[in-house]
Amino acid sequence: MKRRNYVLRKVVFAFFTLLAVLVFNFFLFRVLPGDPVRLIIHSPRMTREAQERIRIQFGLDRPVWFDAEALREGDLARAVDTQFTAYVRNLLRGNLGISFASRRDVSDMLVERAWRTVVLVLGGDVIAIVFGMALGLIAAWRRGTRLDTTILLAALFSWALPTFFLGIILLILARGHLPVGGMATPGLKPEDGLTYWLDVGKHLILPTLTMGIVYTSEYILIMRSGVMEVLAEDYILTAKAKGLSTLRVLRDHALKNAMLPMVTMIALTFGYTVGGAIQVETVFSWPGLGRLMYEAVEKRDYPVLQGIFLLLAVSVILANLLADLLYAVLDPRVKGN
Amino acid sequence: MEALKKYLRKPMGVVGAVMLFLIVFVAVFAPWLAPYDPNVRVEVEPDDILAPPDAEYLLGRDDAGKDVLSQLIYGARVSLIVGFTASFMSMFIGTTVGLVAGYFGGRIGTLLMRVVDFLMVIPDLPLMLVIIAVMGRGLWNIILVIGLLGWTYTARLVRSQVLSIKERQFVLRARSLGASSARIILRHVFPQVMPLVIAQAVLDISVAILAESSLAFLGLGDPTLISWGMMLNFAFERALSRQAWWFLLPPGFAIVWVSLALVLIGNTLDEIVNPRLRTHHLFDPRRMVALVAGAPRVETPAEE
Numbered sequence: 001m002k003r004r005n006y007v008l009r010k011v012v013f014a015f016f017t018l019l020a021v022l023v024f025n026f027f028l029f030r031v032l033p034g035d036p037v038r039l040i041i042h043s044p045r046m047t048r049e050a051q052e053r054i055r056i057q058f059g060l061d062r063p064v065w066f067d068a069e070a071l072r073e074g075d076l077a078r079a080v081d082t083q084f085t086a087y088v089r090n091l092l093r094g095n096l097g098i099s100f101a102s103r104r105d106v107s108d109m110l111v112e113r114a115w116r117t118v119v120l121v122l123g124g125d126v127i128a129i130v131f132g133m134a135l136g137l138i139a140a141w142r143r144g145t146r147l148d149t150t151i152l153l154a155a156l157f158s159w160a161l162p163t164f165f166l167g168i169i170l171l172i173l174a175r176g177h178l179p180v181g182g183m184a185t186p187g188l189k190p191e192d193g194l195t196y197w198l199d200v201g202k203h204l205i206l207p208t209l210t211m212g213i214v215y216t217s218e219y220i221l222i223m224r225s226g227v228m229e230v231l232a233e234d235y236i237l238t239a240k241a242k243g244l245s246t247l248r249v250l251r252d253h254a255l256k257n258a259m260l261p262m263v264t265m266i267a268l269t270f271g272y273t274v275g276g277a278i279q280v281e282t283v284f285s286w287p288g289l290g291r292l293m294y295e296a297v298e299k300r301d302y303p304v305l306q307g308i309f310l311l312l313a314v315s316v317i318l319a320n321l322l323a324d325l326l327y328a329v330l331d332p333r334v335k336g337n
Numbered sequence: 338m339e340a341l342k343k344y345l346r347k348p349m350g351v352v353g354a355v356m357l358f359l360i361v362f363v364a365v366f367a368p369w370l371a372p373y374d375p376n377v378r379v380e381v382e383p384d385d386i387l388a389p390p391d392a393e394y395l396l397g398r399d400d401a402g403k404d405v406l407s408q409l410i411y412g413a414r415v416s417l418i419v420g421f422t423a424s425f426m427s428m429f430i431g432t433t434v435g436l437v438a439g440y441f442g443g444r445i446g447t448l449l450m451r452v453v454d455f456l457m458v459i460p461d462l463p464l465m466l467v468i469i470a471v472m473g474r475g476l477w478n479i480i481l482v483i484g485l486l487g488w489t490y491t492a493r494l495v496r497s498q499v500l501s502i503k504e505r506q507f508v509l510r511a512r513s514l515g516a517s518s519a520r521i522i523l524r525h526v527f528p529q530v531m532p533l534v535i536a537q538a539v540l541d542i543s544v545a546i547l548a549e550s551s552l553a554f555l556g557l558g559d560p561t562l563i564s565w566g567m568m569l570n571f572a573f574e575r576a577l578s579r580q581a582w583w584f585l586l587p588p589g590f591a592i593v594w595v596s597l598a599l600v601l602i603g604n605t606l607d608e609i610v611n612p613r614l615r616t617h618h619l620f621d622p623r624r625m626v627a628l629v630a631g632a633p634r635v636e637t638p639a640e641e
Binding site (some may be wrong): 161162272 | 349451453454455457458459460461462463464466467468470471472528537543547550551554555556557566569573577582585589593597599600601
C-alpha cells in the first residue's frame with residue numbers, strides 16, 4: 001500500500017514537471033520579438049497562402065492561452081483550442097517545427113543525432129560511476145591518510161576543471177595519436193561495416209574519457225562523504241564488535257547503505273552530464289545533440305534550440321522517475337514504513 | 338577565533354585562501370597591473386596576429402593582435418563579479434526558502450520543496466543556454482540566470498538542519514516564552530545554520546564561475562566584456578590550428594586557479610563546520626601502517 005502511494009506520488013510529480021517544462025518552453029520562445037510564423041519558418045520568400053497554412057497548423061490564429069469568449073458562448077472545445085494546445089498537439093505528433101539553418105524537420109535532426117549523445121553520456125557515466133564509487137569508498141575508509149588526501153586533491157582538482165578545458169587539454173595531448181574531431185574518418189561510410197564502427201569507436205575515446213574524468217571526481221566526492229557518514233553510524237561499530245573483517249563491514253554494511261542514496265545521485269548527476277556533453281561535443285566536433293545545440297546557439301536557430309532543450313529535459317525527468325521507481329524496489333523502508 | 342585557528346591548521350584551506358587572495362588582488366588592481374588597456378583598439382601588422390610571447394608581450398598576442406596578459410588580468414574581474422554576485426543571490430534565496438520550508442513546514446513547506454525538486458531535475462546548462470540565447474547575453478542576464486537557478490542545494494541543506502534545530506531545547510524554550518516566529522528564526526535558528534550556508538556559498542561561487550565560463554565558451558558571454566571563457570572561445574576557434582598555446586592555455590588555467598582556490602576553501606570550511614564528517618568507526622591509521630609494512634595484522638580496539 002505504502003509503496004503504491006510512493007510510486008503514484010513520483011509519477012504525478014514527473015507528470016507535473018513535464019507539464020511545467022512544456023509551459024516554460026512554450027512561453028520562453030514567445031518572448032522573442034517578431035511574427036511567430038517567421039520564427040517557425042524563417043523565409044522572406046514565403047507566400048501568403050503558405051504563411052496562412054502554418055498559422056492554422058500551429059494555431060496562431062487562436063488566442064495564446066485561453067479563449068474566454070468561446071467559453072462564455074458555452075463552446076468548451078473551442079475555448080481550449082489555443083496556441084498552447086496546438087503546440088502540445090504538434091509535439092505529440094512529433095512536429096517540432098523546421099530548422100532556420102538547414103530547413104529540415106527538427107524532429108528528424110534530433111532522431112538522427114540522439115543516439116550519438118546517448119552513447120557518449122552512457123560511456124562517460126559508466127566510467128565515472130565505477131571509478132568514482134571505488135575511489136570514494138577507499139578514500140572514506142582510509143580517511144585522513146595520505147591515500148585519502150591524494151584521492152581528495154585529485155578529485156577537487158578535476159572538479160575545478162571546466163569540462164571543455166579538460167577536453168581541449170586532452171585534445172592537444174592526444175593529437176597525432178588519436179582522432180580528435182568528428183565521428184569518423186572522412187571517406188568511411190556505415191556501409192563499410194566493422195571498419196567503420198571501429199573507426200567511430202576510436203573517435204569516441206577522447207570525448208568519453210573527458211566526460212569520464214570530470215564526472216568521476218563528482219562521484220568520488222559524493223561517495224566519500226556518503227560512506228563517511230555511514231561509517232559513523234552505530235551499526236558499523238556493532239558489525240565491527242561482532243568481529244567481522246573490515247572488508248565485510250565495508251562491503252556488506254557500508255557499501256550497501258551508501259549505495260541507496262547513490263541511485264538518486266546518479267539520476268540527478270545525469271542532468272549535469274547532459275550539460276557536459278554539450279561542452280565535450282563542441283570541443284571534439286562530435287555530431288550529437290550537444291554540438292547541434294552549440295551550432296543552434298551560434299545561428300540563433302530557435303526551433304532547433306527549443307527542440308533539443310525539450311528532448312534533454314524530458315530524458316532527464318524520465319531518468320529521474322526511473323531512479324525513484326528503482327529506489328522503491330531497492331529500499332525496504334519504502335514498503336515497510 | 339577558535340574556528341579561524343582550526344582553519345589555519347588545514348594546509349588545503351590555507352593554500353586555497355592564498356590563491357583566492359592573489360586573484361582578488363589582480364582583479365581589483367587590474368588597471369595598474371595590466372601592461373596594456375585591452376579595451377583600446379590597436380593598429381596591427383599581419384605579423385602581430387597570434388604573435389608568440391616576447392619581452393614586450395609576456396603572453397604573446399591574440400588573433401586581433403592584442404596583449405593576452407592584459408586580457409587575462411581584466412578577465413579576473415568578470416569571473417569574480419559573476420561568481421560572488423550569483424552565489425550571494427543563491428545563498429539568499431536558498432537560505433530563505435530553507436528556513437521557511439523547514440520551520441513552518443506544512444503546505445508551504447511542501448510546495449517550496451516541490452519547486453526545489455523541480456529545479457534540481459531540469460538540466461542546468463541547457464536551460465541556461467536557451468534562456469540566455471533568447472533573453473540576450475548581457476552580464477546581468479548571465480548573473481541572474483546562474484543565481485536564480487543555483488539555490489536549490491542550499492535550500493535543501495538549510496531545511497534539513499532547521500528540521501532538527503527547531504526541536505531542540507533552546508528553541509522550544511524561546512517559543513514557550515512567547516518569542517515570535519520571526520525572532521526565533523533570526524535569533525536562534527539562523528545563527529546555527531549560517532556556518533554551513535557559508536561553506537556551501539563558497540562552493541557555489543566556483544560553480545557560478547564554471548557556469549559563466551562554460552556559457553562564454555559556448556558563445557554566450559557578454560560581448561562587451563573580456564572574460565576567460567570568451568577568450569577560450571576565440572582561442573579554440575582561431576588559435577588551436579596555429580598552435581598558439583599562449584592564447585589557448587592561460588585563460589583555461591586561470592579558471593582552474595580560481596575555482597580550485599574556492600573548492601579548497603569550501604571543502605575545508607565544510608570539514609570544520611559539518612559535525613557529521615568528524616569521525617568514523619573504521620578509522621584506524623595504525624592498520625594502514627601494518628598493511629603498508631606487510632606486517633601481520635594487529636588487532637586494535639576501535640578508535641572513537
